[in-house]
Amino acid sequence: MKKAQSAALRVEVLRSELDYHNRQYYVFDAPVIPDVEYDRLLRELQTLESQHPDLITPESPTQRVGDNPLDGFDEVAHKLPMLSLDNAFDEEELADFDRRIRERLKLSAEAQIRYQAEPKLDGLALNLRYEKGRLVQGATRGDGTRGENVTSNVRTIKAIPLKLSGEGWPDVLEVRGEVFMPRKGFEALNQRARDAGEKTFVNPRNAAAGSLRQLDPRLTAKRPLSFFAYGLGEISSGQIAESQSACMSRLKDWGLPVSPLFKVVADIAACVRYYQSISQQRDKLPYDIDGVVFKVDQLELQQKLGAVSRAPRWAIAYKFPAQEVLTHVESIEFQVGRTGAVTPVARLKPVFVGGVTVSNATLYNMEEVARKDVRQGDTVIVRRAGDVIPEVVSVVNPERDDRPEAVSLPEHCPICGSDIDKPEGEAVARCSGGLYCPAQRKEALKHFASRKAMDIEGLGDKLVEQLVEQQLVNSPADIFTLSLEQLSGLERMAEKSAQNLLDALEKSKQTTLPRFLYALGIREVGEATAQSLASQFGTLDAIQEADEEQLQLTADVGPIVAKHILAFFRQDHNRDVIAALLDRGLQWPEVERLSEDQLPLLGKIIVITGTLSRPRDEIKSELEALGAKITGSVSKKTDYVIAGEAAGSKRSKAEKLDIPILDETGLQDLLKSSVEH
Ligand code: IVH
Numbered sequence: 001m002k003k004a005q006s007a008a009l010r011v012e013v014l015r016s017e018l019d020y021h022n023r024q025y026y027v028f029d030a031p032v033i034p035d036v037e038y039d040r041l042l043r044e045l046q047t048l049e050s051q052h053p054d055l056i057t058p059e060s061p062t063q064r065v066g067d068n069p070l071d072g073f074d075e076v077a078h079k080l081p082m083l084s085l086d087n088a089f090d091e092e093e094l095a096d097f098d099r100r101i102r103e104r105l106k107l108s109a110e111a112q113i114r115y116q117a118e119p120k121l122d123g124l125a126l127n128l129r130y131e132k133g134r135l136v137q138g139a140t141r142g143d144g145t146r147g148e149n150v151t152s153n154v155r156t157i158k159a160i161p162l163k164l165s166g167e168g169w170p171d172v173l174e175v176r177g178e179v180f181m182p183r184k185g186f187e188a189l190n191q192r193a194r195d196a197g198e199k200t201f202v203n204p205r206n207a208a209a210g211s212l213r214q215l216d217p218r219l220t221a222k223r224p225l226s227f228f229a230y231g232l233g234e235i236s237s238g239q240i241a242e243s244q245s246a247c248m249s250r251l252k253d254w255g256l257p258v259s260p261l262f263k264v265v266a267d268i269a270a271c272v273r274y275y276q277s278i279s280q281q282r283d284k285l286p287y288d289i290d291g292v293v294f295k296v297d298q299l300e301l302q303q304k305l306g307a308v309s310r311a312p313r314w315a316i317a318y319k320f321p322a323q324e325v326l327t328h329v330e331s332i333e334f335q336v337g338r339t340g341a342v343t344p345v346a347r348l349k350p351v352f353v354g355g356v357t358v359s360n361a362t363l364y365n366m367e368e369v370a371r372k373d374v375r376q377g378d379t380v381i382v383r384r385a386g387d388v389i390p391e392v393v394s395v396v397n398p399e400r401d402d403r404p405e406a407v408s409l410p411e412h413c414p415i416c417g418s419d420i421d422k423p424e425g426e427a428v429a430r431c432s433g434g435l436y437c438p439a440q441r442k443e444a445l446k447h448f449a450s451r452k453a454m455d456i457e458g459l460g461d462k463l464v465e466q467l468v469e470q471q472l473v474n475s476p477a478d479i480f481t482l483s484l485e486q487l488s489g490l491e492r493m494a495e496k497s498a499q500n501l502l503d504a505l506e507k508s509k510q511t512t513l514p515r516f517l518y519a520l521g522i523r524e525v526g527e528a529t530a531q532s533l534a535s536q537f538g539t540l541d542a543i544q545e546a547d548e549e550q551l552q553l554t555a556d557v558g559p560i561v562a563k564h565i566l567a568f569f570r571q572d573h574n575r576d577v578i579a580a581l582l583d584r585g586l587q588w589p590e591v592e593r594l595s596e597d598q599l600p601l602l603g604k605i606i607v608i609t610g611t612l613s614r615p616r617d618e619i620k621s622e623l624e625a626l627g628a629k630i631t632g633s634v635s636k637k638t639d640y641v642i643a644g645e646a647a648g649s650k651r652s653k654a655e656k657l658d659i660p661i662l663d664e665t666g667l668q669d670l671l672k673s674s675v676e677h
Contacts, residue, residue, distance in 0.1 A: 007048055011055050014045040018061040019165060019255070026159040026226070026257045059134060059162040066156050066218035073148035073213070076139040079234040082125060082176065083144065084310050085293060085317040091272055094294075097316045098268035101296065104305060104313065112267040113301075115294040116244040117274040118230060119261050120317050122288040123180030123208045126154065127233050130173045133164040140212065144310055153212055154179075156221035159228075165255035170240065174233025175256055181208040182287045185224025202381065202394055203324065204288050226287070229256045243297045264297055275318050282320065283386035291319035324383045326396060327351040331376050332363070332407045336415050338443025339523050340430040344369050344407065346380070346392050354384030361390040365427040366409050376404050415439040441475070442468045444521050448476045452527055453519035454511060457504040458497065466490055476519075477580035480505055512588045513540060520578070523564040529556045533565075538593030540578075544569045553603055555624050599627025601670075604639040606630055607654070610647030613664060622671060634659065642667050 021038050025031045042061060049056050056063070088094045102111055125141040138154025140147040154160060157179065164173070181189075186204040193200045201207035211223035229251050232240070241247045245264045252258050261281075265274055271294050278292050296302050296314040305313040328349040335343045344363040351358055361382050363369050372394060374380060379397050384390040413420055413431035415438055422429035431437050442465055449459040459479070467473040472486055482505070487498035511519075517530035517540075525533070536554040537543045543551075543565075551562040568574055606628045608616055619642070620630045634641060634653040641647075641654040641661045654661050662670060 007052050008055055011048050014041055015060060017041055022158060023165060023255050027252060027255060029260060064156050064158060064221060066221035067152045069216040073150060076147050076149045078127060078145055078147060081144050082127060082141045083307060083312055085315055086311045088316050088318045094318055095268060101305065105301060114297045115265050115271055116297045117263045117265050117271060118259055118293050119278055119289040120291040120293045121178040121180050121228060122205045122290045123178040126177060126179045128175045130164055132171055133169055135162050150212055152217040153214060153220040156217055157225045157227055159226045159257050161255040166253045169254050170235050170237035172234055172236035175229050175251060176231040176233055177227055177229035179208055179212055179225055179227050180287050181225055184286060227257060228259045243299055244295050245297055279320060291317050293317050321355040323354045323385045324381050325351050325353045326379055327382055329374060329376055329378045329380055334410055334414050336413055336431050336439035338440055338447060340440050342420055342429040342431055346374060348382060351382060353382055358382060358384055358390045361392045363392060367427055373398060375406055413437060438468060445476060447521045448519045453515060454508045456508045458501040475577050477577055477584060480584035509586045511586060513591050516588060522568045524561045532556045534591050538591050553629050602627030604628045605637055606640045606642060607634050607638050607650055608642045609650040610644030612644035
């Protein structure tokens with residue numbers, strides 16, 4: 001008996017701790033303990049409850065795993081209708097809303113209305129009914145008058161309290177708010193679906209709706225749903241506060257999560273500023289929103305204003321430009337980029353999306369085209385969010401009749417006719433035309449002239465395009481033979497600017513080896529790699545003659561980059577261009593080659609394995625700074641293996657090959673002696 005009593009007590013303590021931590025997490029966004037600790041408490045409670053099943057209550061935090069599947073959802077009549085919102089799409093419509101309110105309330109034109117401002121979440125509306133502080137029902141909005149009883153599913157959403165905390169709540173309290181799926185959870189859910197070869201959800205809202213209307217609550221329990229409260233339904237005591245914002249505070253006190261972005265603003269001008277501020281945060285928020293909502297803050301005024309048809313006169317949604325819209329695919333074409341990447345692009349019937357008119361959307365690569373099965377003539381959802389390039393999300397009517405065949409990758413470059421290569425296992429197809437391909441030529445020249453490369457002032461993108469289109473320049477070397485006459489003959493080019501450009505060209509001839517290397521536009525050779533190559537080899541000749549192994553001794557250069565460098569210098573026409581450039585007078589000061597003096601570990605190949613007392617990256621950079629090359633696998637060429645705790649197969653291999661193995665102390669000695677050296 002004593003044991004059962006103490007179990008009952010412990011169960012109570014655990015529940016109140018778990019409820020507290022749940023509130024800290026969902027309501028205050030300020031967790032005090034790590035997830036594992038929460039899980040430990042939950043497990044302890046689960047164990048106790050399984051030993052004492054009589055102690056289980058419906059509100060226990062363990063009771064969120066999901067009940068048995070249902071055959072269908074029962075209908076629920078809403079005690080008070082669940083209204084929707086009128087929309088405003090620009091400042092004028094917003095100002096009209098404010099003006100209408102003042103007129104209706106017979107206030108002067110100067111009177112200011114205080115608003116409660118909040119994000120408009122992109123999920124679905126939910127009505128939660130609490131009786132005596134316990135969650136008794138969750139219902140969807142349905143047609144506003146009748147919705148579906150989704151209580152079993154709602155109980156699995158951790159952000160929704162099964163019982164209210166604090167005090168002072170009325171016997172009957174209906175809370176309204178939005179169920180949504182945070183973006184991270186949505187991405188993870190879709191990734192799992194893809195891995196399992198299942199259908200993915202188009203966006204977080206559909207995923208949230210699909211999850212809430214799932215007949216098996218155990219599945220809903222696995223979906224990352226969340227909830228913010230934004231309003232009230234039936235309340236037995238009539239009213240819980242005088243203003244919208246005070247109501248929200250009370251809900252928060254009772255353990256219901258409300259958006260941290262809720263704000264009371266003084267007038268309609270402040271509403272506009274709020275809208276702008278939220279627009280800017282939109283892409284960084286962890287969940288989708290599609291606008292902001294303004295509500296007259298004083299409930300007394302809300303009551304006077306009332307509702308027309310199904311929307312209140314006291315609230316409005318100021319919508320962001322849609323990020324997803326429908327349009328038609330007019331054709332699918334292939335674009336060739338600077339590095340020769342051949343990308344399928346959907347040419348679209350122009351649409352306004354994400355605030356701009358879009359007529360092209362990337363399809364990334366052929367695998368994506370196949371996965372989404374996009375074809376000419378399809379109706380598609382196009383998405384443009386923030387600064388992200390527009391993309392085709394999915395096809396709306398894949399079952400339509402007489403759909404054309406799926407596009408296939410062309411064999412030849414649409415620009416220069418060279419062969420297109422698509423190495424096995426790589427997603428990207430490439431034109432092999434290199435500097436010959438006009439598509440790549442323009443881009444290669446823009447890159448060549450750019451600030452971090454040859455830094456040719458005045459040779460901007462537009463000018464490069466003109467020069468290539470008029471065939472005055474075909475390769476980087478041609479830039480240096482342009483005459484004043486040729487240049488001043490160009491559109492929008494006065495003699496003065498032509499002369500300036502010639503001076504800039506002359507000046508750019510005095511460059512540095514790293515800049516020159518970077519300017520060549522070798523795949524995956526960025527500034528840092530160009531710098532490392534220059535320091536490692538000292539001269540351009542040495543780099544051109546290096547083999548794969550020697551190249552890989554350079555910091556930053558792994559097998560793939562080494563292959564790109566080799567492939568570049570293997571092309572005669574590339575070597576011709578380099579020779580021509582040198583012929584035109586490009587030069588650079590000799591590079592001080594890193595010597596063994598400066599780099600005591602130069603050329604040493606080191607493998608790090610096992611658990612060490614410091615992060616591996618830290619050790620790696622220290623060794624690299626001394627000239628060592630860190631690789632991932634042990635071979636005959638490895639000079640040292642640094643082995644920490646629990647080092648496995650790499651250590652055994654090193655033993656077999658007789659390669660010196662250093663432990664943590666050995667590593668310290670190596671670093672120390674190298675520095676002293
Ligand atoms: S208030 C009486 N506030 O938008 C006003 N709705 O278009 C009722 N929504 O069905 C709604 N965030 O699902 C309100 N902060 C917010 C909202 C919000 C999202 C949804 C809600 C509603 C729809 C109306």
